[in-house]
Amino acid sequence: METKFCQSCGMPLTDDNKGTSADGTQNEDYCIYCYKDGKFTQAMTMEQMINHCVQFTDEINKQSGQNLTQEQAKEMMRQFFPHLKRWKK
Numbered sequence: 001m002e003t004k005f006c007q008s009c010g011m012p013l014t015d016d017n018k019g020t021s022a023d024g025t026q027n028e029d030y031c032i033y034c035y036k037d038g039k040f041t042q043a044m045t046m047e048q049m050i051n052h053c054v055q056f057t058d059e060i061n062k063q064s065g066q067n068l069t070q071e072q073a074k075e076m077m078r079q080f081f082p083h084l085k086r087w088k089k
Helices: 048-063 070-083
Strands: 018-020 028-031
Touching: 048 070
Parallel strands: none
Antiparallel strands: 018 028
């Protein structure tokens, strides 16, 4: 099965961490941390989101088996995030 990612922060999506649409149903595109009741939980730019997410580099490394520095993680996010629905131009 293909892994889906939050289209705002890039976190892998599971049934346990999906955000909610305005009607209360699970949202298939965004996680609970980024999207609730049909709205984004925080207004921020893509760069602000990257700076927020980089604090979870240790967790990312644990889940992916990588050993990225925060700067390497930021660079990877700068490559990945523009392809996510929220940040696409």
